[in-house]
Amino acid sequence: MRGETHGDVPGARTGNGWTLVVPVKTLIAAKTRLADAAGPHRAALAVAVACDTVAAALRCADVARVVVVTADPVPAAALSALGALVVPDPEAGLNAALRAGGAAAVRLAPEGHVGALQADLPALRPAELSVALATAAEFDQAFVPDAAEVGTTFYGVRPGVPFLPRFGGESRARHLGSGAKEIAVDGIASLRRDVDTPADLLEALALGVGPRTAEVAATMRGPTGRWAPR
Numbered sequence: 001m002r003g004e005t006h007g008d009v010p011g012a013r014t015g016n017g018w019t020l021v022v023p024v025k026t027l028i029a030a031k032t033r034l035a036d037a038a039g040p041h042r043a044a045l046a047v048a049v050a051c052d053t054v055a056a057a058l059r060c061a062d063v064a065r066v067v068v069v070t071a072d073p074v075p076a077a078a079l080s081a082l083g084a085l086v087v088p089d090p091e092a093g094l095n096a097a098l099r100a101g102g103a104a105a106v107r108l109a110p111e112g113h114v115g116a117l118q119a120d121l122p123a124l125r126p127a128e129l130s131v132a133l134a135t136a137a138e139f140d141q142a143f144v145p146d147a148a149e150v151g152t153t154f155y156g157v158r159p160g161v162p163f164l165p166r167f168g169g170e171s172r173a174r175h176l177g178s179g180a181k182e183i184a185v186d187g188i189a190s191l192r193r194d195v196d197t198p199a200d201l202l203e204a205l206a207l208g209v210g211p212r213t214a215e216v217a218a219t220m221r222g223p224t225g226r227w228a229p230r
Contacts (some may be wrong), residue, residue: 024079052209085108
């Protein structure tokens, strides 16, 4: 497909399964609410968080592939190297980016499930994602609310069901209003812990983040050896 790149990673799966679409902002726009806390490490943190999210998704047995939608060549290269398929961001907003990725997903696997996964889930556990995907597969469309129960971290549809994500702001209410089933199961805390603020990052660190996020967070620690938001 024109404009797409794919990392050559041993063990990459094929077949229907789930295709997850992950939108990744340009680094100049990424994680601006963490700018004061992260300082010069903000861009590195954004890439690390996205990489840990995608790496965890690719390790999930139910995920056949991950499609990343981005306009930034830096995260594009890093995520392609992990095994993600990268498609261009139409730069018409978050949901337009997700729809572009969803269209690519359907072309790749017309009989597969399609899901949207936020890129800021550095504590994501493959087994917890698997629990959510198994539950989502029982419904035409389903979603996982974020830890604050305001936003959304995952939205997915069955094969043949229109992929109509409604992310941004109070997206939980919009997904509920669209008729999507809210996934309210225990044991998926890592899927719900998105990171937008310093407090969110501390909570993710407490859950246990991936190695890339942990490495960048370590550079943000003060003289006491403990990172804390400013």
